[in-house]
Amino acid sequence: MTPRERFLAACRKADVDRPPAWMMRQAGRYLPEYRAMRAGKSFLDMVHDPAIAAELTLQPIRRFGMDAAVVFCDILVPPAAMGVGVEFVSGRGPVLTPAVRTAADFDALHDFEATEATGFLAETLRLVRTELGDERALIGFCGAPFTVASYMIEGQSSRNFEHTKAMMLGEPELFDRLLDRVVDVSIPYLAMQTQAGADVLQIFDSWGGALDAETYRTRILPGLTRLVAGAKATGVPVIVYANGGGHLLELLASTGTDVVSIDWRVDPRDAIARIGGKVALQGNLDPCTLFAPPEVVEREARKVLTGFEGPAGYIFNLGSGILPKTPLDSVEALWRTVLGRELDTIPS
């Protein structure tokens, strides 16, 4: 069973020899080779340069041999292609200008041809695919409508989402149109990624957990369900992730997605009981665990693997993206444990 076969089988809830595994944000700053390549370049410079982005995508695979590579990109690429200025400001995160808060702001957005405006991503995926061959899975992704729209409305990361929720409650039609438009552009954007070589598509609702279940069900779920259907129509399995979404599991599973990715706050047994009959599961080691000594990382990773044991359909992952300052020896302990072999035996 190749890593790619293992990954795709787990998405289908078919039998596997061991759980396939990868890490959200695995092409990232915790890797010394990432930091070396980044020197002097901005984050978006690297995203827009297919040779660099492909190399960054492959770095963690070369070092650790995960079953899947996740393309080096960002969920704010579609808003940028719609005409929003996107910048990554050190210590502050993404800054989007202008923030989309009025009908005029909305009307100033434009649709885009995925193959043209975001052709750099297609090229990155083709380069990675060539390198991986059929051996490993390649994951493409986009942000979920609520998460992308909230970045556009807030203009930056937010703890509280007051502008987003004010629009949702106070200008419901504008809010719904914005979410719909994000879905409209995201479907061809995902199709482009599948055509360029992605085997799997993940939809990140990083901020969906900020909403109660009833609001999520009535205001967010229809658009998300349409996006999942559009992603599935490209012919590959789909993973939906929501951080802080323990109260949304049934809703996420109802979208038609193949896999639901859960954070560390959700007990694996609870997730299996609630939605394991319907979808495969992905998760959920707390990324902060990797700041503990290697022997603790090993123990905690085994606990996660054990927690998900049993029914078919499980992909090992962290509960959210790996953090930039994560010590490398703990990451090594993680992959020794999860892959069940010494790292020096991993093909480069």
Add this chain to the structure above:
Amino acid sequence: MTPRERFLAACRKADVDRPPAWMMRQAGRYLPEYRAMRAGKSFLDMVHDPAIAAELTLQPIRRFGMDAAVVFCDILVPPAAMGVGVEFVSGRGPVLTPAVRTAADFDALHDFEATEATGFLAETLRLVRTELGDERALIGFCGAPFTVASYMIEGQSSRNFEHTKAMMLGEPELFDRLLDRVVDVSIPYLAMQTQAGADVLQIFDSWGGALDAETYRTRILPGLTRLVAGAKATGVPVIVYANGGGHLLELLASTGTDVVSIDWRVDPRDAIARIGGKVALQGNLDPCTLFAPPEVVEREARKVLTGFEGPAGYIFNLGSGILPKTPLDSVEALWRTVLGRELDTIPS
């Protein structure tokens, strides 16, 4: 029924004429009279000046006539009294120096006499009590052991709590000793508040929701339960609040607290079904709702009141603290709705 009688009855799950109501952080920056009084002073200057702190505590009562006043103070007062430098830096929040990360850092902490080191708070409470008489309830508070300890370990607000979790996993004895010590100093600190006039004590586990339930149960709950018992031993009802704690409700209710305060992500009917037989409930309007137009605020507030209708034992509140930039006309709409009367009829 006076507001105070109404409030204390709801804590005991006894009958009330209408749900008592207050807002977390109601003495805060959304009020023009707060901003006027603050001009040129630091947050901690105001906390340490009983005349000012008492006036700030009373400002929202004078304007809106909530059933309870919550003393103007901060959950980081005990760490400061233990010898940690605490500063509030504009745009960054609290900064604690030195952060407590080693046994030597821990040994440098000292215990304190609540009546001496934090006598300013006793004086504030006495001043407020004198002003309120028996008419309205007065709420004292402290941080829960995990929340206070995580501020001490991180040295600031944190999104991920990597240092806290690294210590919890990697140096479990040091972590447990730190939580125990926070409980040790918090019990006499709460007793001092009751003696100075607090009718009710709220324990804020603002960051508890960052942990999974099993970790919370084994590592956090014993200390929290001891703190609740210590608070109850002062003779007043206790409220426990955890933000993002929807997966922890049963654990919070098991501490012996009288009231569990829930955030907006938890469905009121779900909370009633899960723990309403055991404790009274408080919550849970999303504070972001107050950024919507007044008529929407009114509709959403009624929805919350309806959601909690039925069994006795409910206190209206927001799901977390009111945000600094909240528009005043929405706050007015909220209190007109919740108190069921025009604001100009409120006694000043």
